[in-house]
Amino acid sequence: MSRVLIVGSSGTHSADGRANVSRLINAVRREAHGLDVADGYVDQQSPTLAEVVRTTAGPRAIVPLLLTRDPLPLRAMVAAARQDPSVSVTAPIGPDWVLAEIGVQRLMEAGARPDDTIVLAADAVTDEAAVEDVSKAARLLSAVWGGRVHVGTLAGLDADLGDAIDVARAYGKRVVVSSYVLTSGVAHDQMLLCGADVVTAPLVPPGAPDQRLVGLVLARARSRSGWLSADDGEHRAAHG
Structure with a gap:
């Protein structure tokens, strides 16, 4: 059974922002050899992370597209992971x-x-x-x-x-x-x-995503040393 990489995003109302994140996720999907890639959102977009966890199976890693340990979206990602012991939450992509x-x-x-x-x-x-x-x-x-x-x-x-x-x-x-x-x-x-x-422009502007960022997302997914269990993740989200 393939491992599943769930790209977890806060979500945005911005049409440009949604398009840019979607291009990044599609680029990750193209490079994710041996990993199935799904995307889920905390707010403002669908599917929710909880829905993605319920509709996938096997070992799964939620990689937060967060630049800091922002407690609100991180708690939501950890809560989604707690639905299934096969789901872990990695460290956010930033800082790096x-x-x-x-x-x-x-x-x-x-x-x-x-x-x-x-x-x-x-x-x-x-x-x-x-x-x-x-x-x-x-x-x-x-x-x-x-x-x-x-x-x-x-x-x-x-x-x-x-x-x-x-x-x-x-x-x-x-x-x-x-x-x-x-x-x-x-x-x-x-x-x-x-x-x-x-x-300056954001880190993910319009156009083709930076391959270094694609590699960073995949590195988080593949490095179990950076993974949090649901309980550890909730503790870190709550206490930093």
């Missing part, structure tokens, strides 16, 4: 060196220059574990970019994006926002209006 490399590519595509002030912008963070993940994402981006990276979030426990941009302006340089979001949607729309001089 691969995402930092793609983030630098987005900076270069946006015309960022070495003397710009870079602010990594993330969606709202409401959990200490997610705050740690955003900070780690900024450190990885800084290492690949080769310069300092500030951090701002749209809401929650970390520095407000608007405040972070105000601080960045004190350096007297252009402020470039590195969008730490997966795809188009409300969060990226808000980043475009944040007052920065330049805002």
Whole structure:
């Protein structure tokens, strides 16, 4: 029996965002030799993860298309996994060196220059574990970019994006926002209006998905060392 990779996504109302995620999942499906690939969603799209778990069988891994240990979608994914002991939840895809490399590519595509002030912008963070993940994402981006990276979030426990941009302006340089979001949607729309001089495209823009990201999703699915049991996953989602 083939193992099943369930790509778990938060879901989005954005038509562009849905199309971009769908292209990513189809690219994963094409490269997933020896794995059957299904997709499920926490909210706003169907099928739900619970439905996918009920209609599949055998060893299954839910790979969260999450850039941090965001507690709300992660709890939902763990709850879906608890329906069947054959289902595990892997670590989210972020933070990771691969995402930092793609983030630098987005900076270069946006015309960022070495003397710009870079602010990594993330969606709202409401959990200490997610705050740690955003900070780690900024450190990885800084290492690949080769310069300092500030951090701002749209809401929650970390520095407000608007405040972070105000601080960045004190350096007297252009402020470039590195969008730490997966795809188009409300969060990226808000980043475009944040007052920065330049805002990068999401990690998954229109067009063919980056093969490095495809490989990252597959690596999560195939590395059992990163898997969480349902009970462990619920504990981590609740406590970080």
